[in-house]
Amino acid sequence: xxxxxxxxxxxxxxxxxxxxxxxxxxxxxxxxxxxxxxxxxxxxxxxxxxxxxxxxxxxxxxxxxxxxxxxxxxxxxxxxxxxxxxxxxxxxxxxxxxxxxxxxxxxxxxxxxxxxxxxxxxx
Amino acid sequence: xxxxxxxxxxxxxxxxxxxxxxxxxxxxxxxxxxxxxxxxxxxxxxxxxxxxxxxxxxxxxxxxxxxxxxxxxxxxxxxxxxxxxxxxxxxxxxxxxxxxxxxxxxxxxxxxxxxxxxxxxxx
DNA sequence: CATTCTAATGCAACTAAGTTGCAATAAACC
DNA sequence: GGTTTATTGCAACTTAGTTGCATTAGAATG
Numbered sequence: 001x002x003x004x005x006x007x008x009x010x011x012x013x014x015x016x017x018x019x020x021x022x023x024x025x026x027x028x029x030x031x032x033x034x035x036x037x038x039x040x041x042x043x044x045x046x047x048x049x050x051x052x053x054x055x056x057x058x059x060x061x062x063x064x065x066x067x068x069x070x071x072x073x074x075x076x077x078x079x080x081x082x083x084x085x086x087x088x089x090x091x092x093x094x095x096x097x098x099x100x101x102x103x104x105x106x107x108x109x110x111x112x113x114x115x116x117x118x119x120x121x122x123x
Numbered sequence: 124x125x126x127x128x129x130x131x132x133x134x135x136x137x138x139x140x141x142x143x144x145x146x147x148x149x150x151x152x153x154x155x156x157x158x159x160x161x162x163x164x165x166x167x168x169x170x171x172x173x174x175x176x177x178x179x180x181x182x183x184x185x186x187x188x189x190x191x192x193x194x195x196x197x198x199x200x201x202x203x204x205x206x207x208x209x210x211x212x213x214x215x216x217x218x219x220x221x222x223x224x225x226x227x228x229x230x231x232x233x234x235x236x237x238x239x240x241x242x243x244x245x246x
Numbered sequence: 247c248a249t250t251c252t253a254a255t256g257c258a259a260c261t262a263a264g265t266t267g268c269a270a271t272a273a274a275c276c
Numbered sequence: 277g278g279t280t281t282a283t284t285g286c287a288a289c290t291t292a293g294t295t296g297c298a299t300t301a302g303a304a305t306g
Contacts, residue, residue, distance in 0.1 A: 013273050013282060034263080045285050050264060055283095066189040070293075071263070084229060101224070106207060107239040113224075115232035136253060136302050157292080168256050173293060178254095193264075194292070248306095255300065264290085271284065276277105 003061050003076070010059035017048050018055075031065050031073035031083070031092055063110055067092065082111040088120035126184050126199070133182035140171050141178075154188050154196035154206070154215055186233055190215065205234040211243035 003022055007014055024040055025032070038044050053074050056062040063080070065073040068087055075094075082095040100108050126145055130137055147163055148155070161167050176197050179185040186203070188196040191210055198217075205218040223231050 008274095011282095015273065015283065017284075046263090047265070047286085048284060051283080064191070066191060066193070068187070068189060070189070070193065070195070072193070084226070087232065095226070098226075101236075103207070103218070103221075103236060105241040105244070106236065107244045108236050109210065109238035110236075112235045112237070113226060113229065113231050113233075114235070116230040118228040121228070121230045131303095134253090138254060138302065140255075169292090170257085170294070171255055174254080250305080251303090253300105253302075255298105257297095257299100259295085261292105261294070263292090266289070267287095269284105269286095271282105273282075274280090276279085 006059045006061050007056075010055075012055050012059060017044065018052055020044075021049070021052050021056075022061075025062065025074070025076050028075065030094060031063075031075040033067075033071045033073050035071070037074075065092065065110070065112060068114065080110070082113060084113045084115075084117060086117035086120055087114055088116050091117060093117060129182045129184050130179075133178075135178050135182060140167065141175055143167075144172070144175050144179075145184075148185065148197070148199050151198070153217060154186075154198040156190075156194045156196050158194070160197075188215065188233070188235065191237065203233070205236060207236045207238075207240060209240035209243055210237055211239050214240060216240060 001009075004014055007018065012018070020041060021037075021044075024037065034046065034049050037049060053062065053064065057064060061076065062074050063077045065075065065083055067073055067090065068085055069090055073092060079096070080100060082098050082100065084093040084095055086093070095113070100111055102108055124132075127137055130141065135141075143164060144160075144167075147160065157169065157172050160172060161169075176185065176187065176195075180187060184199065185197050186200045188198065188206055190196055190213065191208055192213055196215060202219070203223060205221050205223065207216040207218055209216070218236070223234055225231055
């Protein structure tokens with residue numbers, strides 16, 4: 001099922017801003033914040049962006065990640081994988097090869113590791 | 124080494140508000156937000172609390188956790204353990220028996236699982 | 247114990263991420 | 277094409293967390 005099908009099947013309309021957001025998210029290798037998104041698409045309206053993120057989360061199209069700096073980052077959930085947030089340089093890294101770890105009784109949807117990334121561990 | 128020793132050894136002064144914050148944090152079984160803290164200690168000043176959290180983080184006394192609702196939760200780092208945040212009921216659970224999982228090249232300081240907790244998985 | 251130095255407090259004002267209300271617009275379905 | 281209703285875009289708002297600064301009080305020193 002394509003992302004566009006997921007949008008319409010969940011009762012959401014396929015609008016121009018949503019298509020643009022979807023195509024930009026597709027090009028990202030990392031989760032992206034509103035600040036970063038609006039640098040790519042400067043005409044986007046803040047509330048349209050955030051409301052779209054809410055709709056996309058309901059349609060299980062994206063995952064949200066809370067950074068250690070109080071911002072939200074968004075990523076298409078094509079391949080679900082853990083993330084690492086460096087508390088020193090604040091970079092968010094996708095730990096692509098790693099699978100999600102399951103927990104007895106819980107339904108795990110995402111895992112975030114925090115600490116120091118390899119670059120910051122050296123210095 | 125006690126927490127009070129960690130404070131002074133890191134060049135911080137052992138003040139009245141810090142002692143009170145430390146004693147209240149000691150009594151918590153879960154990470155606590157400013158909102159929750161100030162319900163216990165209503166006279167605390169917001170900036171004193173947040174600045175104390177910053178100092179305590181520098182002294183490696185506490186760990187901060189970002190909730191899915193854009194708030195920060197704080198916990199004494201006596202025993203470091205992963206946490207689970209339920210995206211349905213928003214409860215934060217300490218996964219005490221679990222150890223931190225290490226990652227090649229990274230220095231892991233905390234792990235957060237997100238998804239649905241056992242209670243919300245049923246419903 | 248009194249003095250001095252400077253970190254920390256407490257208050258108010260501020261910042262910025264994210265939300266909400268609402269009139270105007272445009273998908274989707276006939 | 278016309279109708280219905282979700283969505284947009286704008287401005288105003290909310291709220292967690294930060295900052296500036298004058299005052300207070302740890303802690304070290306004599």
